[in-house]
């Protein structure tokens with residue numbers, strides 16, 4: 214069971230360290246961890262945010278545990294050298310087109326949400342976000358526009374085959390729950406979204422047990438907050454999924470709570486190859502202060518055990534320990550508390 218640990222920048226190393234300690238506390242036989250550089254730190258050490266040796270290491274492992282990348286001192290670099298290219302490059306190079314982002318308010322922890330408890334109670338949404346297409350990966354550039362001023366441009370597109378394979382992931386995931394899939398797009402304006410919607414409808418033909426609905430993304434942003442109980446799985450594209458999942462994290466209580474799994478089609482001896490990371494970034498505003506909440510990364514490690522190693526019992530133990538820590542009043546600054554990153558990690562380990 215080989216795991217590439219890529220802590221990255223900012224709070225990435227702080228939160229990853231706690232997740233690794235949780236994995237080590239489980240004492241799983243045959244677990245081997247390898248460390249690699251990604252992001253701004255990799256650029257500074259090796260001249261590239263995703264060095265070849267890091268990519269090779271990731272390929273040779275069964276799963277990747279990823280912290281976060283992003284460093285304000287790199288914001289002026291040419292785009293291909295910026296830290297964010299590391300995570301985009303890994304997703305693309307490793308074929309990780311399916312990003313699962315579960316957002317759930319734990320029972321009894323409704324008070325962590327800024328929503329009214331009776332609304333928060335019913336928030337249990339799995340975002341299935343397409344991860345290797347959309348405006349993220351289309352041609353882009355800068356030119357002089359028709360009025361003689363600078364103009365930036367990015368191309369948004371989805372092919373039917375890209376849409377169809379992510380729709381299958383959403384339908385399969387929904388079947389493990391209550392079979393509801395809401396596909397979110399902007400088909401009233403975008404051709405990309407019209408292909409998206411038509412393809413999702415066609416793909417659903419083979420899944421009569423799935424209750425498929427469609428919603429425009431602006432309305433979806435409003436409905437996730439006002440009536441979350443109507444959603445089971447939200448299937449959406451790369452950009453809309455990025456934005457809606459941060460929104461949902463705020464409704465759960467904090468961005469420091471939401472994990473994610475990014476997967477493709479590659480199978481290993483243990484399960485499906487995947488990259489696991491919190492949905493948040495490198496949080497430069499609190500980096501180095503020991504204040505970050507590591508729960509999202511710890512929960513990402515649980516997703517890794519479940520999906521890449523078939524260790525369901527251990528995954529559930531980690532999730533229960535996080536839930537218990539929250540129920541016992543352990544709170545990072547993101548939840549209005551005083552507990553630091555290390556203290557939160559220790560509190561979770563004590564409850565394993």
Ligand code: NAD
Pocket residue numbers: 224228280281282283284285297300468469490492493494495496497498499504505506507509545546547
């Ligand atoms: P961010 O998610 O890093 O931070 C947003 C806000 O949430 C900040 O106030 C931060 O302090 C807080 N926050 C985030 N995670 C937290 C945690 N675990 N505990 C407590 N508070 C937390 O988003 P941003 O500020 O827009 O981006 C910062 C950098 O991170 C940028 O360079 C961005 O590109 C990058 N980024 C990387 C990833 C990734 O690596 N996958 C994801 C998102 C953003």
Ligand code: IPM
Pocket residue numbers: 297300301455492494
């Ligand atoms: C995320 C991040 C990334 C994204 C950035 C850093 C490229 O926001 O993982 O949610 O937009 O996918």
Ligand code: MN
Pocket residue numbers: 455456459492
């Ligand atoms: Mn994001």
